[in-house]
Amino acid sequence: MGLSKKSLRTCNKGHHYYKSSDCPICPICEQDRNFNNGFLSTLSAPARRALENNGITTLQQLTAYSEKEILQFHGLGPASLPKLRTVLENNGLSFKR
Numbered sequence: 001m002g003l004s005k006k007s008l009r010t011c012n013k014g015h016h017y018y019k020s021s022d023c024p025i026c027p028i029c030e031q032d033r034n035f036n037n038g039f040l041s042t043l044s045a046p047a048r049r050a051l052e053n054n055g056i057t058t059l060q061q062l063t064a065y066s067e068k069e070i071l072q073f074h075g076l077g078p079a080s081l082p083k084l085r086t087v088l089e090n091n092g093l094s095f096k097r
């Protein structure tokens with residue numbers, strides 16, 4: 001029920017999503033924003049740069065790496081690891097095992 005009222009939309013980042021209301025907010029962008037809010041901002045600048053230099057700007061991208069691999073990133077020290085682990089756990093995610 002109600003399915004026929006939903007229409008496929010595409011946000012300006014190219015995400016496809018279904019919405020039944022007139023709300024223009026893309027749920028995928030919204031989720032990315034929520035992830036990034038508590039994530040990169042809690043890190044030290046060198047650690048944040050280390051992740052960004054490796055193309056990691058979302059928690060989901062972070063889950064593609066193990067703790068060992070993350071520690072190989074230049075600028076990311078062991079002190080940042082518990083923070084990252086906690087943020088991942090808070091979002092029901094974890095490092096690659």
Ligand SMILES: [Zn+2]
Pocket residue numbers: 011012013014015026027028029030
């Ligand atoms: Zn989007």
